[in-house]
Amino acid sequence: IYLRTQRRLATSTVGFHTTRLKMIVSEAITxxxxTADPFAGYEAEKPQREQKFLTSEELHRIMTTPLHDSRLYHVRDLFLFSCYTGIPYGDMCLLTEDNLETAEDGTVWIRSSRKKTKVEYEIPLLELPLRIIEKYxxxxxxxxxxxxxxxxxxxAYLKRIAKICGIERRLVYHCGRHTYATEITLxxxxxxxTVSRMLGHNRITTTQIYAKVTDDKIGTDTQNLDSRIASRFTVAI
Known part of the structure; x- marks a missing residue:
């Protein structure tokens, strides 16, 4: 209460401080x-993190707006590669030509493991990332x-690109991974x-943090459901 009211700290900052204080208190008890744990029964409130992703309209703007600078085009291509594969920055830096595999049906895959968790992932490449690979x-x-x-x-370059494209949100490279989970796949x-496997997650709950169900997706799913069950149920009116 002191941290929230008198110090006016954000919920996440309160959690940061109390978590570390609990560690020291645990050592004092040990x-x-x-002799008594003053934190017994207490759990720091965790703020609901709002994950950022581009809408289809914003993504289209980034893909089609002239940038008039070769470096901005380069950065845009790298960002779009993440948007269409879900691969984060650290893992993209590790990718080599050896991570590409071509299946019997001609589909090109990226197969690797996450730098952060060592979990293996595999992604079939769509046309756009294939064109970016060919370009570079x-x-x-x-x-x-x-x-x-x-x-x-x-x-820094993405900030400039966002301004040129008229995107008001703060655009960072990791938005590409969120965009892939939400707009491109789900x-x-x-x-x-399937999305969880391609993102290299150990648990479905991790994927759910990235994925937001958009209004368009809800509308489409509802229409599909209505068309499937409409003929099954009849009501006498």
């Missing part, structure tokens, strides 16, 4: 300095798949379990 093929050093900028440089009927 060492016998205090052989340009990255040491057999890397794409020539990457630093994350801070990418975010909004077009890809099952949550």
């Amino acid at each position: 060492d016998g300095i205090i 093929w052989g340009m990255a050093p040491e057999g890397k798949l794409l020539p990457m900028y630093s994350n801070s440089t990418l975010n 909004s077009h009927g890809v099952p949550l379990e």
